[in-house]
Amino acid sequence: MNNNYELYKVFYWAAKTGSLTQAAKALYITQPSVSHAIKQLEDSFGLTLFYRNPKGVALTQEGAILYSYIEQSQILISTAEEKMAALKNLDSGELRIGGSDSLFKHYILPYLEDYHRLYPGVRLHLNHGTTPEVISFLKEGRIDLGVVRMPIVDPQLEVRESLQLQDCFVAGAHYAELRGMVLSLDKLLEYPVILFSRNSRARMAITELFQSYGITLKPEIEVGSVDLLIELARKGLGISYVTREFVSKELENGSLFEIQLDVALPPSHVGIMTMRNMPLSSSAGKFIELMRLI
Amino acid sequence: MNNNYELYKVFYWAAKTGSLTQAAKALYITQPSVSHAIKQLEDSFGLTLFYRNPKGVALTQEGAILYSYIEQSQILISTAEEKMAALKNLDSGELRIGGSDSLFKHYILPYLEDYHRLYPGVRLHLNHGTTPEVISFLKEGRIDLGVVRMPIVDPQLEVRESLQLQDCFVAGAHYAELRGMVLSLDKLLEYPVILFSRNSRARMAITELFQSYGITLKPEIEVGSVDLLIELARKGLGISYVTREFVSKELENGSLFEIQLDVALPPSHVGIMTMRNMPLSSSAGKFIELMRLI
DNA sequence: ATTGTTCATAGACGTGGTCTATAGCTCCTG
DNA sequence: CAGGAGCTATAGACCACGTCTATGAACAAT
Structure with a gap:
């Protein structure tokens, strides 16, 4: 009774087509192989699964019962294989x-x-x-x-x-006086600084940088959204520390400009x-x- | 993708136990065989089905999807095998x-x-x-x-x-005068005869027998139930042609007796x-x- | 009769699944 | 930190078993 499940595939096609010959064609094997496989199944159960007629085969009572289970099982497997193919070429997933x-x-x-x-x-x-x-x-x-x-x-x-990103300080028209100037860190801190929230990686990096120069960076405003950082700088509420690549539009149309510093800000990756x-x-x-x- | 369904059995146990080693034990094969089988499945799909950890294996996204189908399928097969065993030893059917x-x-x-x-x-x-x-x-x-x-x-x-059966003519107390007598067929027909319905095999046989003696058998009463044949004879409505083995009780307790004939009635099988x-x-x-x- | 189906049987062949042996890895423990 | 005990992966050998070809037997149709 410790069956090879492969036999069920053969059984399925034999029952489905009602012909060992047809089953053989569907499975790309020869008819004697099918005949042999069915015999194995029958022997393993000690039951006859098919009536053999000169024009094909038909399920016996017992065979019909087996088929009712195996049919479902085979359909599930076929579906699974289709699903796997779909996952493979990303039709689903x-x-x-x-x-x-x-x-x-x-x-x-x-x-x-x-x-x-x-x-x-x-x-x-x-x-x-x-x-x-x-x-x-x-x-x-x-x-x-x-x-x-x-x-x-x-x-x-x-x-x-x-991707390599470069963070920088930007300001809006309100601080137009700073455009073209090169500021020191100390000088920068005379203006209100707007930073991203405390637990962000960018915030930690810039805080450490200032620390290395012995300066404590304390923001005037602290927000949790990059969009807000940009918006607040544009409205003139302070100087925002943002990623340059994320404000390229504003830098281009002049609604924001970058503050030049006398120290290099580290790039972030x-x-x-x-x-x-x-x-x-x-x-x-x-x-x-x-x-x-x- | 033309997979051996046997691989799904291995996959099922590997996923179920979360361990190739355990699956191997369940299937009574060695761990490398399981390893190899899973690899074959993965190669055939072009997908990874398991995460290999030092403490076993776990299904990937894709593996979990496959498992949802294969699990059902395997359960159906197991159920089918149990059902077949039940049919074999006649626990069902x-x-x-x-x-x-x-x-x-x-x-x-x-x-x-x-x-x-x-x-x-x-x-x-x-x-x-x-x-x-x-x-x-x-x-x-x-x-x-x-x-x-x-x-x-x-x-x-x-x-x-x-089984060999012997049909015979029986009568009840009303015709007590016939008890012990040996009747000819002609003599018998002076009494009302009760026969089973026209299309029964027993009826055809007795009609043919009378015919072979040149006598036409025409019943007084015709019924469709053996019980009625017996009942009518007991009530004295006529002489019934019944299977002796089926009236053994009535013959024993004397409510019916067999009519002796001068010709042998053929046994029926x-x-x-x-x-x-x-x-x-x-x-x-x-x-x-x-x-x-x- | 003849031909064309069907499935069953026999025997040969060769692939593929299983095995043993071993390595690599991680985790745990003394 | 070394050693042991898990786990899975890999390599290579072997032999069972599933497949094949060839053939037979039974039946249906022409």
Whole structure:
């Protein structure tokens, strides 16, 4: 009774077509093989499954009972195989990405659009959060990949550097007097500074930089959205510390200008983060491939 | 993608136990075999199905989707195998018998009782009808076996002679004067004769016998039930032509007595009839075996 | 009769699934 | 930190078993 499940495939086709010869054709094997397989099944059960007629075969009572189960089973397997093929060529499946809202909006979005156009069958899930939150999501298996600011030092994670960003201080028309000037850090602090919320990686980086010059950076305003940072600077409420690439539009149309400093601000890097030693889902793999390609 | 379904069995156990080693134990094969099988599946799909951890394996997104189908499929197969085993040792299944009411009542019933006691899981279906009807039932596959009067001459059918019966004429107290007398056929016909309905095999046989002596047998009363034949004879409405074995009780307690004739009435044979060249269901096979045994 | 179906049987062949042996890895423990 | 005990992956050998070809037997149709 310890059957080879392969026999059920043969049984299924024999019952379905009502002919061992037809079953053989469907399975691309010869009729004696089918005959032999059916015999094996019958012997293993100690039951006769088919009536053999000169014009084919017909299920016996017992065979019909077996078929009622095996038919369902085979249909499930076929469906599963189709599903797998669909997952393979990304006709279905899902892609779950973690990252910050600003990175989604200013960096990932165009890739997502391309990706969605190429693979409309793949459902997209975006989970926003801070860098440590995104790392948690990843480790919990709630996302396939995270897009965050480097550096990330975690042996469990594999990080691909994908983009270099340059943070800078920007101001609006209200501080037009500063346009073209080169400020020292001390001088800068005479103006109200607007920073992103405390637990962001960019905020930590700039705070450390000032610290290294012995200066304590204390913001006038603290917000949780990059859009607000930009908006507040434009309205003249202070000088915002933002990623230059994310305000390129405003810099171009002159609604914001960059404050020149007498020290170099360190560039920041964005990385695509995945679990090390864990295979990527094909949807995630294709997405990363697409990001590096463009 | 033309997969060996055997691989799904391995996949199922690997996913279920979360360990290739455990799956190997469940399947009574070695761990490298399991490893190899999973690899084959993954290669065939072009997808990774498991995360390999140092403490076992876990399904990937894609693997989990596959599992949702395969699990159902495997459960169906297991259920089917259990069902087959149950059918084999007659814990389930059905037995469909065709025959006349009188044969059921007087001949088959005791065997049915034994059978039901031995295999209470087998559902019994009794289909009553005349001999030609029973033959039709059999050929249409509505019954597994028929119990009818012989002779049956049909190349499609296989008939096992199972019982010899002796028909005879019986009367009740009203005709007590005939007790011990030996009657000629002519003399018999001076009394009202009660026969079974025209289309029965027993009726045809006795009509032919009279015909062979140049006598036309015309019954006074014609009924469709053996019980009625007996009852009418007991009430004195005439002389009934019945199967002696079916009135043994009445002959013993004296409510009926057999009319002696000066010619021998031919014995009739009961046969168990099945389709030739068609395998018996195990339930039917066991029943026939039981009938011959006792 | 002849031809064309069907399934069953016999025997040969060769692939592929299973095995053993071993390595690499991580985690735990003394 | 070394050693042991898990786990899975890999390599290579072997032989069972599933497939094949060839043929037979039974039946249906022409």
